[in-house]
Amino acid sequence: MKIRTNRAFENLPKNYLFSETAKRISDYEKTNPERKVCRLGIGDVVLPLGKTAIKAMQTAISEMGKTVHGYAPESGYDFLKESISRWYLRRKVEIPSEWIFVSDGAKNDLGALSDLFGKNPIYVPDPGYPVYADANLLGNHRVYRMAAVKENGFLPMPQAVHHKRAIIYLCSPHNPTGTAYTKKQLQSWVNFARETDSLLIFDNAYEAFQPEDSPHTIFEADGATECAVEINSLSKSAGFTGVRVGWSVFPQNALRLLWARRQACKHNGVSYISQRAAQAALSEEGIAEIREHTAYYLENAALLREALRDNDVPFAGGVCSPYLWLQVPEGYTSWDFFDQMLRKAQIAATPGAGFGKYGEGYLRLSAFASRETVTEVCHRLWKCF
Ligand code: MLT
Numbered sequence: 001m002k003i004r005t006n007r008a009f010e011n012l013p014k015n016y017l018f019s020e021t022a023k024r025i026s027d028y029e030k031t032n033p034e035r036k037v038c039r040l041g042i043g044d045v046v047l048p049l050g051k052t053a054i055k056a057m058q059t060a061i062s063e064m065g066k067t068v069h070g071y072a073p074e075s076g077y078d079f080l081k082e083s084i085s086r087w088y089l090r091r092k093v094e095i096p097s098e099w100i101f102v103s104d105g106a107k108n109d110l111g112a113l114s115d116l117f118g119k120n121p122i123y124v125p126d127p128g129y130p131v132y133a134d135a136n137l138l139g140n141h142r143v144y145r146m147a148a149v150k151e152n153g154f155l156p157m158p159q160a161v162h163h164k165r166a167i168i169y170l171c172s173p174h175n176p177t178g179t180a181y182t183k184k185q186l187q188s189w190v191n192f193a194r195e196t197d198s199l200l201i202f203d204n205a206y207e208a209f210q211p212e213d214s215p216h217t218i219f220e221a222d223g224a225t226e227c228a229v230e231i232n233s234l235s236k237s238a239g240f241t242g243v244r245v246g247w248s249v250f251p252q253n254a255l256r257l258l259w260a261r262r263q264a265c266k267h268n269g270v271s272y273i274s275q276r277a278a279q280a281a282l283s284e285e286g287i288a289e290i291r292e293h294t295a296y297y298l299e300n301a302a303l304l305r306e307a308l309r310d311n312d313v314p315f316a317g318g319v320c321s322p323y324l325w326l327q328v329p330e331g332y333t334s335w336d337f338f339d340q341m342l343r344k345a346q347i348a349a350t351p352g353a354g355f356g357k358y359g360e361g362y363l364r365l366s367a368f369a370s371r372e373t374v375t376e377v378c379h380r381l382w383k384c385f
Helices: 007-011 017-031 051-066 078-089 106-116 130-138 183-195 253-266 272-281 284-310 334-345 371-383
Strands: 100-103 122-126 143-147 167-171 199-203 228-233 246-249 315-317 323-327 362-366
Touching (some): 007 130, 078 100, 078 272, 100 106, 106 130, 167 183, 284 323
Parallel strands (some): 122 143, 122 167, 167 199, 199 228
């Protein structure tokens, strides 16, 4: 075979971050089968699905035994889009269901969005979810990094952008640092985007971890429907990492038409069963279950915060986010320290450098774990510092 392959792959790190960490953890486990590794690495949920979603799935399966539900509409069933619209109304934000596109999770949409862009400067937070940069590099877009560092509270502001007509990725509460923008800060971003004809891509995957009076959607900011696209997920809130449902909101006509065309070409909808589960997760009962789950993970985060303080480890996050961002001791790179934690204390974390160059010197701990695991980690932390 002599085909030419996409040279843009050469611009990506050799391995995807979570594939590399999974490999190192599994290699360690193979050579040390007697040691129990506590996993606080990838942000995958550990609590089972809520009862409301399960019941809806069971009903949907029975229905499918009686009636045919073939290809789902590309942008999602109306029943789910209407539930999503109502979810926004809880925040006093009007999002017509025609703006909503149901997806099989935020990652796919975040990865696919670059299909829509011509030649624009792309700005991503660094450290940030690796998909923002990787997907744009694969599409041969020029990517600029906005440093999310201690000096700016790990939250880059518009001063970090030096172009007009930029495409700017934001995530709040931020993965991986666990910090979150205030309403005022989000309004500054929206004002900036409008003044500079830029587009904000707002990754809202961790919204459920925010306190009630904090922003729960970019569309709470005035004018955001002119300049923002929002990507949502039920993975971390309703525990849908294995079910796969999310949604994206495209308020601007031109982008929405392109996205609809793109989806018609490359996407074939989300299963009826999953969409019924998502509808249930967004009902009053479903939202109450989401609150219970996020409260559990936030209690884990509080225990980790306390243990880090006891060990004099500087850190951010863990208050309105399942992630804690801790400084590794001097003399270590974040990958060295990741290996060290695994070897010395059997704690699996995620090295900060995997989220970008400004993540060097840091490590992410995830509170998506059982209470037992988190308690064990709190007891073992001293071995690493
Ligand atoms: C993470 O752990 O940062 C992500 O949630 C993993 C993912 O969603 O791909």
